[in-house]
Amino acid sequence: MTEIIRSYSLYFNTREANSGNSNNCTFIFSTPIVLTNSNNRFLISTPMIELPYSFSQINSTNNNLPYSYSDGLSRSFNSTTMNIPEGNYNITQLCEQIVISLLLDILFYIPASTLAVGSFAVQYSSSLGIVTFFMSHTYSVTITLQFSLSYVLGIAFGFPQSNQTFGTAIKLTGPNKVQVNPITSVYIRSDNLKFMTNYEAIVDKYQNSDIVAKIPITNLPNSIIYYRNDVKSMINNKELSSLNLYISDNLSTSYTLNMNGVNYGIYIQIDEIMIKTTNAYKDKLENPTVAPPKQLLEQRDDLLRSLIDKKNKLLQDIEDMKLKNKTEITNTEQKVDDNNVSI
Numbered sequence: 001m002t003e004i005i006r007s008y009s010l011y012f013n014t015r016e017a018n019s020g021n022s023n024n025c026t027f028i029f030s031t032p033i034v035l036t037n038s039n040n041r042f043l044i045s046t047p048m049i050e051l052p053y054s055f056s057q058i059n060s061t062n063n064n065l066p067y068s069y070s071d072g073l074s075r076s077f078n079s080t081t082m083n084i085p086e087g088n089y090n091i092t093q094l095c096e097q098i099v100i101s102l103l104l105d106i107l108f109y110i111p112a113s114t115l116a117v118g119s120f121a122v123q124y125s126s127s128l129g130i131v132t133f134f135m136s137h138t139y140s141v142t143i144t145l146q147f148s149l150s151y152v153l154g155i156a157f158g159f160p161q162s163n164q165t166f167g168t169a170i171k172l173t174g175p176n177k178v179q180v181n182p183i184t185s186v187y188i189r190s191d192n193l194k195f196m197t198n199y200e201a202i203v204d205k206y207q208n209s210d211i212v213a214k215i216p217i218t219n220l221p222n223s224i225i226y227y228r229n230d231v232k233s234m235i236n237n238k239e240l241s242s243l244n245l246y247i248s249d250n251l252s253t254s255y256t257l258n259m260n261g262v263n264y265g266i267y268i269q270i271d272e273i274m275i276k277t278t279n280a281y282k283d284k285l286e287n288p289t290v291a292p293p294k295q296l297l298e299q300r301d302d303l304l305r306s307l308i309d310k311k312n313k314l315l316q317d318i319e320d321m322k323l324k325n326k327t328e329i330t331n332t333e334q335k336v337d338d339n340n341v342s343i
Contacts, residue, residue: 024246054262062152072140129177142167
């Protein structure tokens with residue numbers, strides 16, 4: 001059982017933070033928020049958030065795709081420098097971009113290569129929702145895309161987290177449907193709030209969490225996401241003189257998300273509550289005792305039944321006596337009336 005002692009409404013915009021930027025910032029309170037009683041606790045919630053969809057689905061935390069290359073002219077290399085430019089893509093744009101990025105990276109390692117954009121074919125089937133990679137060229141080429149090291153791009157193209165090979169002799173078809181918007185949720189977190197009962201298993205194993213709010217992404221890029229949330233989380237902080245807020249997504253283990261310089265607004269409510277104790281599960285005997293034998297319980301029940309029977313018989317006797325007395329009184333009154341008539 002809880003009772004709200006005091007509530008604080010905090011309205012913030014990240015452009016007015018004392019330090020940092022919209023990705024990670026800190027607000028300093030001119031008047032600290034302090035518990036009125038050390039036995040009380042704070043609950044925190046975010047009734048309203050206005051988050052611009054300014055971040056990129058393909059960004060610096062997930063846009064790198066290592067690969068290995070070999071061809072029929074005995075040339076081969078391993079590359080870790082092929083990147084998809086940051087941005088938001090539909091699947092057709094992403095298929096076109098990976099061809100350009102691959103070709104530019106191959107030409108960096110083999111400037112004399114005769115490969116061109118037309119040597120690659122990355123096709124999307126809208127009816128099946130899958131992508132196929134293959135090549136055609138005057139000499140054989142084999143490319144292994146290391147999706148084992150690029151989980152997010154694997155999701156985007158519909159491949160599991162394992163290496164995949166295609167080339168002039170190998171056609172590669174994704175086993176899964178594409179998902180070019182793999183960031184499905186944004187999380188507002190805090191470094192200085194000590195949550196008591198928040199846990200997560202989003203991009204890492206089950207662990208304590210610092211999530212203030214989870215915002216589902218249902219809008220299109222460059223729009224505003226309006227999010228309401230009444231969930232309240234208990235924190236262990238006795239006082240708050242500042243508040244740190246930073247943003248992550250549902251994919252990156254770096255727990256960062258680039259808002260690209262665009263600020264957001266957030267309304268935070270902090271309730272101080274008094275926790276009332278109850279006796280639930282606390283009632284107990286002062287001294288342990290041995291349960292009475294079954295025979296004694298049966299004797300007790302027999303005695304109780306006997307007493308009830310006697311009580312009922314006594315009540316019935318009283319009623320009978322009342323009825324008898326009433327009858328006698330009636331008879332006596334009748335005799336008096338008869339005597340008066342005779343006189």
